[in-house]
Amino acid sequence: MAKIVIDGAEIETEEGANLLKVCLDNDIYIPNLCRLETDETPHASCRLCFVEVAGYKSPVPSCTVAVTDEMVVKTDTEPVRRLQKTGLRFLLSTHKIECKDCPANKQCELQDIAKFLKVGLKPKGLKQRFHETDVDERHPCFTYYPNRCVLCGKCIRVCRQEHGQSTLTFARRGIDTVVSCFQGDDIEKLPCEDYRACAAICPVGALEVK
Amino acid sequence: MNPPSDNGPQAVYAAIRAEADERLEAFRTAPVPRIHIGMATCGIASGAMETKAAFEEALAAQNIEAKIHSVGCIGHCYAEPWVIIDYPDSGFPPIFYHNVTPGKAKMLAKLFLLEGDPRFEHVYGATEENEMIPWVGEFPRFNREKRLITEKCGKVDPEEINDYIAEKGYGALAKALEGSPESVIQEVSDARLRGRGGAGFPTGKKWQLARSAEGGSKVVICNADEGDPGAYMDRTLLESNPHQMLEGMILCGYAVGAHRGIVYVRSEYPLAVSILRTAIDQAREKGVLGENILGSGFNFDITIFQGSGAFVCGEETALIRSIEGSRGMPQHRPPYPVVKGLNGEPTVINNVKTLASIPPIIENGAEWFASIGTESSTGTAVFSVVGDVVHPGLVEIPMGVTLRELIFDICGGIHKKKKFHAVQIGGPSGGCLPESFLDTPIDYDSLTDAGAMMGSGGMVVMDQETCMVNVSRYFLDFTQKESCGKCTFCRIGTYHLLEILHRITIGEGEEGDLEKLETLSKDIKAGSLCGLGRTAPNPVLTSLAYFRDEYEAHIKEKKCPGLTCRPLIAFYIDLDKCARGCDACVGCCPTDAVFTTRTRKKGIDLELCVKCGECMVACPPEYDAVRKVSPPHLAPVVDRPPEGEKK
Structure with a gap:
């Protein structure tokens, strides 16, 4: 057992437990997009779940922290919120705001996080940048919307965890990075007809079942 | 530990050495x-x-x-x-x-x-x-160097192992195999060798961690995924003397208890790959690699893995992913590769130069190595000094030599009539330092304090005709294209930095841009997942700190002081210098922008000019009549005579 302090409240938990999970389980909300309960190692790519841990110079992503006894954590400090807001603004600068037409509207995790951080959906001061292709129909079973995608990679990982290897993958580099599929695969052999966890897990409605 | 015996590694080595010596002697005395x-x-x-x-x-x-x-x-x-x-x-x-x-x-x-x-x-x-x-x-270019890593480069035939052996090659291995693995680690720790890949982590400590890590199939990886623009130290070492690195790798394997080594080398280095293959084959034949090395009972073999040229694969977790067959994307550390690396096994990843430093340390002792360089940065540093210097090339210097000595004394300084402007150290992760930093000693800590970093050894020297905003834009363009796209701050953040820098270089900079660059840079450094993102803003932050006036000139006066950013410059011809009847510039202009005036001198039609600068190159030096100015409106207007008018 480990006793830790989060935002002044004492919490008992397992030594080595994932700090982000501990916070969420104790109703302390920390913005996050890329964490999967089933991940063996933290993916740590959305860079939103920052917290301050005593002893660390700067904020750390809580999904990468294993709890140790007497750990002191703060989730609501100026440096934490600043990084979270910047991260969210970055994501919003590549996310087409067409909430009315989006099936994820009202269940969208980006909307929730923006509300929580009190950030508008239009990223102030940043030029928006979108992919040329709005709709990608190459996958036989799913429609992919690159300009909604936040590249959390959860779709890729649930697919891999279920089938041993993923039928989805990241493609291209830098700002052009997208989720893509291996073309030329025999559609008959893909497990996608019966298995749609990738679309279900998408936090922003970037993958839709056809 | 076995005492030296008649059939111990030293004795086996002595026989190999005698053969190589004889061969060399025959070559020398022919x-x-x-x-x-x-x-x-x-x-x-x-x-x-x-x-x-x-x-x-x-x-x-x-x-x-x-x-x-x-x-x-x-x-x-x-x-x-x-x-x-x-x-x-x-x-x-x-x-x-x-x-x-x-x-x-x-x-x-x-x-x-x-x-x-x-x-x-x-x-x-x-x-x-x-x-x-x-x-x-x-000559200073020769005698100011201290060569440990590159000592045999240019002396030995890289495809002939006997050349290396005749230069005492693999002697350190024979010596080490007579002792314990722990004593190798002790020697490396006492030498205070720090990783030459850029970050400067103590090599002995890394090896100790790997030695004590649990795992049945430890791996040694040589990181030869050199990717900084303008850097070619590792390539040169592999192409000139691959055995020194291989010997270092075998020593590392012995020290940490690994039996398998992988050289991760870029496939863009075909000559290095082919030379390495030959070297590995020859080393196996000689019995210094493979099973029962030099009769010691120690087994270690090395294979080559060719990377596909993604810059981020130089980052160790991405490199491991790449070898495993996945897309090269970094992972959160810890666990560090020394604990859990390739296929979950403890993995030591060292740069080419780090490994090549090992044989001299074992051969001459830790004390000798530690006496070279400075207290906190021992040994030598290999730099590829390129750009606007008279004697560019690969230079190996003791740590602690100042930038001024390296650039001016050893590499001959800046070309005639021009002035030093900046030096970029550490590639896309490093920074640009101005003249006032020339007396900074070259060691890990001083360079980091100055805002640059040691990096793996790329050094670009720039003269007065360089625009620092454009240099920053160049590096950000590089990191943005090479970002693996995994984490938000690097993937999107560097794009926004690039977007702002691009606007400034085309004269569309706005008030507040510099502050925005600074805050975004700080957040990207703090928020990114791996070293690539965490250091990507360095070129922006250092140039903003040391060359802010250049940024301000771009934004406020729409002027490029380095006369580089094309939208902010114009070419014109100085009529006092232009020679009547010379047509050199007319002939080379790709857009017919150069015309003949009524006085049979030349003018440039600014509407047609694409600012390629060809006319400036073509103008004979005795006239030297083509001028570049910024902002463009400073160029005097010369009217083109109406078509058909008699010249």
């Missing part, structure tokens, strides 16, 4: 001239193949008996292609010739080798002290 030619990629690119062919042809045609010895690179890029002609019977010492074209090669074969005239007008220097020809050891 009564024929020897021609050493630098044949690394840099030499080949400058025409060394043609030079070698010209020698071969001339020797055959004139029936001259001589030996051609292909060696690697000595690091003197400005002199490529170079040869050393060692012709004892001529009465001259071995002579170093630079820029040896095929024509010069044929001439030297005939006049020197046949007729005994070394052609003094083409001599760069002698490689030994003598009374006839200045010795290169008297």
Whole structure:
């Protein structure tokens, strides 16, 4: 057992437990997009779940922290919120705001996080940048919307965890990075007809079942 | 630990060494001239193949008996292609010739080798002290270096293991195998060697961690995924003396208890890959690699893995993913690779130069190594000094030498009439330092304090005609394109930095842009997942700190002080200098923007001009009439005479 302090409240938990999970389980909300309960190692790519841990110079992503006894954590400090807001603004600068037409509207995790951080959906001061292709129909079973995608990679990982290897993958580099599929695969052999966890897990409605 | 015995590693080695020595002796004492030619990629690119062919042809045609010895690179890029002609019977010492074209090669074969005239007008220097020809050891470019890692580069044939062995190669391995693995780690720790890949992590500590890590199949990886623009130290080492790195790798394997090594090398280095393959095969044949190395009972084998050229794969977790067959994307550390690396096994990843530093340390001892350099940064640093310097190339210096000594004393300073402006150290992760930092000693901590970093050894020197905003834009363009796209801050953050920098360079900068650059940079440094993102803003932050006036000139005056950013400059022709009747600029202009005025001088139609600068290059130096100005409205307007008017 480990006793830790989060935002002044004492919490008992397992030594080595994932700090982000501990916070969420104790109703302390920390913005996050890329964490999967089933991940063996933290993916740590959305860079939103920052917290301050005593002893660390700067904020750390809580999904990468294993709890140790007497750990002191703060989730609501100026440096934490600043990084979270910047991260969210970055994501919003590549996310087409067409909430009315989006099936994820009202269940969208980006909307929730923006509300929580009190950030508008239009990223102030940043030029928006979108992919040329709005709709990608190459996958036989799913429609992919690159300009909604936040590249959390959860779709890729649930697919891999279920089938041993993923039928989805990241493609291209830098700002052009997208989720893509291996073309030329025999559609008959893909497990996608019966298995749609990738679309279900998408936090922003970037993958839709056809 | 076994005491040295009759059939121990040292004894086995002695037999191999004797064979190599004998071979070398035969080569040295043969009564024929020897021609050493630098044949690394840099030499080949400058025409060394043609030079070698010209020698071969001339020797055959004139029936001259001589030996051609292909060696690697000595690091003197400005002199490529170079040869050393060692012709004892001529009465001259071995002579170093630079820029040896095929024509010069044929001439030297005939006049020197046949007729005994070394052609003094083409001599760069002698490689030994003598009374006839200045010795290169008297030139700063040669004598200010301290060569440990590159010592044998340019001396040995990289495809002939006996050359390396005759230079005491694999002697350190034989020595170490007589002792315990722990004593190897102790020696490396006492030498206080720090990782030469850039971050400077203590190598001994890394090895100790790997040794104590649990795992049945530990791995040693040599990181030769050199990707910084302008950096080519690792390539040169692998192409010139691969065995020193291989020996270091085997020593590392012995120290940490690994039996498997992988060289992760870029496939864009085909010559290095092919030379490495030969070297590994030869090492196996000699019994210094593979099973029961030098009769010690220790097994270690090395394979090559070719990376596909993603810059981020130099990051160790991405490198591991790449070997495992996945997309090269970094992972959160810890766990560090020394604990959980390739396929979950403890993995030591060291840079080429780190591994190549090991044999000299084992051979000469930790105390000797630690006496070179500074207290916190021991040993030497290898830099590829490129850009606007007189003597660019690969330079190995003791840590602690100042930037000024390196750039001005050793590399000859800036070309005539121009002034030093900045030096970029550490590639896309490093920073740009101004003149006021020239007295900074080159070591890990001083460079980091200055806002740059040691990096893996790329150094770009820039003269006054460089725009620092454009340099930042260039590096951000590089990191943005090379970002793996995994984490938000690097993928999107660097894009926004690039977008702002791009706007500034085309004259669309706005008030507040600089503050925005600063805050975004700080957040990207704090928020990114791996070293690539965390250091990507460094070129922006350092240039903003040291060259802020240049940014402000771009934004406020729409002026590029370095006269580089095309939308902010204009070309014109100085009518006082332009020569009547000369048409050099007219002929080279790709858009017919240069016209003849009524006075038969030239003018530039700014509407048509694409600012390629060709006219400036073409204008004969005795006129030197083409001028560049910024902002563009400063260019005097010269009217084009109406079409059809008599000139």
